[in-house]
Amino acid sequence: MSELSKNQIRKLGNRIREAYGDGTGIVSEEDLKLLQEYRLTFRDTIASIFDIVYKDCQSINKKSIVTYRIKRIESIIGKLKRMPDTELDRLIDIAGCRCILSNNEQVYRLLNKLRENTQIYIKKEIDYIENPQAEGYKSIHLFVGLQNGDGKLVEVQLRNQEQHNWATLVEITDFVFETKLKEYKEPSDLLEFHRLLSVPEQNLTQKEKKKIFNTIKDRNYINRINEVFVRNYIDVRKQWMQIQSYSKNSFYLIEAKRKERPQIDSYNSFIEAEEAYFERFRQNSNSNIVLTNIPHATYEQISVAYSNYMLSTHSFSNDCLNRYQRQIKETLVHKNYIKYARYYFQYCSTLVCSINLLMAEIDTYNRYLTKENHHKVKVREWMKDIKSKMEKIVKKSDELKKIYKKTLDRSTLFYVYCKMITDIISKRCFKQIKK
Numbered sequence: 001m002s003e004l005s006k007n008q009i010r011k012l013g014n015r016i017r018e019a020y021g022d023g024t025g026i027v028s029e030e031d032l033k034l035l036q037e038y039r040l041t042f043r044d045t046i047a048s049i050f051d052i053v054y055k056d057c058q059s060i061n062k063k064s065i066v067t068y069r070i071k072r073i074e075s076i077i078g079k080l081k082r083m084p085d086t087e088l089d090r091l092i093d094i095a096g097c098r099c100i101l102s103n104n105e106q107v108y109r110l111l112n113k114l115r116e117n118t119q120i121y122i123k124k125e126i127d128y129i130e131n132p133q134a135e136g137y138k139s140i141h142l143f144v145g146l147q148n149g150d151g152k153l154v155e156v157q158l159r160n161q162e163q164h165n166w167a168t169l170v171e172i173t174d175f176v177f178e179t180k181l182k183e184y185k186e187p188s189d190l191l192e193f194h195r196l197l198s199v200p201e202q203n204l205t206q207k208e209k210k211k212i213f214n215t216i217k218d219r220n221y222i223n224r225i226n227e228v229f230v231r232n233y234i235d236v237r238k239q240w241m242q243i244q245s246y247s248k249n250s251f252y253l254i255e256a257k258r259k260e261r262p263q264i265d266s267y268n269s270f271i272e273a274e275e276a277y278f279e280r281f282r283q284n285s286n287s288n289i290v291l292t293n294i295p296h297a298t299y300e301q302i303s304v305a306y307s308n309y310m311l312s313t314h315s316f317s318n319d320c321l322n323r324y325q326r327q328i329k330e331t332l333v334h335k336n337y338i339k340y341a342r343y344y345f346q347y348c349s350t351l352v353c354s355i356n357l358l359m360a361e362i363d364t365y366n367r368y369l370t371k372e373n374h375h376k377v378k379v380r381e382w383m384k385d386i387k388s389k390m391e392k393i394v395k396k397s398d399e400l401k402k403i404y405k406k407t408l409d410r411s412t413l414f415y416v417y418c419k420m421i422t423d424i425i426s427k428r429c430f431k432q433i434k435k
Contacts, residue, residue, distance in 0.1 A: 003041055004034065006089050012038070013080055013088025020081050027077065029282075035077075036278050038088075039070050042095035043270055045152040046070060049144055050097050050293065052120055053156055056113045057099045065100040065305050069292045070274075073281050082183065092124075092143050093155040100164045100305065104129060107158045111140060114156070120144050123153055129163070135181075135191055136198025137170075138163045164304075165315045170194050171308035175256060175288070176228055177219070189215055201323065213327070217346070222320060226353040233312040233357060234364045235261040240299050241368065241378050250295045252302060253277055254309040256288040262311055264302075298381060320350050321396055325403065332407040351396060358389050 004012070012034050019027045027035075050068040057064045071094050079091060101107050107129065115122060124143040132138045139159040145151060159167070170181050173190055180186050181194065193215040196208050204212075216222060239261075243249070249266040251273035256262050267273035270293070277291040290309050294302060303310045324347035331340035365382055 004038055009038060009089040010087045016077055016080050017084065032073070032282065035073060039073070039094065040274060042070055042152055045146060045149060046095040046097070046154050047270070048146055049120060049154045049156070052117060053097050053099060053114065054295070056117065057101070057110055060106050060109050060113070061101050065294070065301050066097065067292045067294050067305050068097045069290060070095050072290060074285060078183065092153045096155040096157065098157045101158070101160055103160050107140060107160055110158055114142065114144070119147055121147055132198065135185060136195040137167065138198065139167070166194070166198050168308040169314060169316050172225065172311065172314060175258070175308065175311065176224055190219070209327070212323070213346070216320070222317065222350050222353065225314070226317065226357070228311050229313060230357050230360070232261050234360055236264065236310055236312040237299070237361070237382070238364070238368070239264045241375065250297065251291065251293050252297065253280070253289065253291050254306055255280065256309045256311055262309060300385065317350060317354055318392065321347060324350065325399060328400070329403045329407060332403065351393070354393060358386070358393065362386060
């Protein structure tokens with residue numbers, strides 16, 4: 001089929017808007033097929049630009065994560081609804097690459113490499129790291145075309161691991177709490193919560209730190225998030241073990257479900273994967289589905305890159321433990337008994353969630369080993385992940401002991417009091433592990 005003309009694309013976008021304007025919200029089957037056809041016209045451009053970006057990114061950091069995708073149908077429709085004055089052919093983020101590096105120094109090195117690359121040109125550049133968005137979003141957005149190409153642009157996002165973790169946590173919040181932070185900046189308490197999380201902790205006032213902890217407590221944030229992770233993790237990991245292990249299968253279709261486990265499928269070719277995506281979307285247009293390409297993906301890479309779809313793990317729990325530890329130390333220094341008890345209890349509750357999840361994972365791993373058809377490479381990868389999590393939990397315990405040792409004088413009444421609180425709360429929290 002021949003490529004759609006600019007006029008046909010604009011008319012298609014207008015018809016999609018009209019479908020929502022007349023109150024039905026139903027896009028015709030014919031228009032959905034045309035929209036899918038338009039999406040697929042970006043296939044060759046995104047593949048070529050991805051190869052260039054991937055090589056440059058890997059030359060800076062071999063462990064960097066580089067993905068690409070064509071914008072989801074529901075995201076395109078949603079953007080047309082939110083931006084009534086923008087024509088469909090003027091949307092410049094239909095196709096996109098994302099590069100996740102360790103730190104900002106690596107991010108800017110990659111930026112300079114791409115600027116100097118003679119195979120591509122950068123049409124537009126937005127630096128949200130230097131000038132973050134009001135809600136805290138940080139990333140560099142480039143709109144890149146191929147030299148001597150067809151004029152199509154690809155959005156390339158460059159961000160560090162911390163910035164990526166923040167962005168995916170916003171989407172996890174939207175999914176778990178059924179909010180609209182990303183699209184409509186609501187509700188205000190969670191919007192402010194995420195804004196504060198984007199600020200380096202040393203730059204926060206005590207009042208702002210208190211806001212973060214109060215939101216965690218009032219929203220039961222850690223438990224709500226971890227309930228979803230505990231529900232999903234084992235099943236998601238088992239799916240990963242069952243996915244074909246051939247290195248040529250680099251296309252992944254991930255569907256996040258509100259009341260069911262996420263579903264992961266892998267494909268050998270872009271066309272095969274896109275056909276599966278379109279069919280899944282036709283069956284349920286409200287599904288939260290992403291199709292991505294990650295060469296030689298490990299479980300860790302895919303769960304980090306798409307934690308907002310995998311919904312089985314995120315670094316925020318560990319970040320919370322670190323924040324609680326720092327608050328515990330501060331309360332010990334100032335001998336604030338009540339705050340110490342509160343922060344220590346929240347610390348233990350968060351740690352218990354991590355331990356329960358790890359124990360369930362170890363149990364599943366041991367049962368999986370009894371199967372004769374398990375894949376040895378993936379088993380080793382899984383064992384490595386388990387050991388890493390165990391080491392982190394032990395490290396947290398050791399860090400807390402060091403805080404007590406450096407801060408408390410064992411001869412004082414305050415030490416006796418803190419030890420009593422610690423023992424009571426520990427028994428209350430950690431007895432859950434035995435259940």
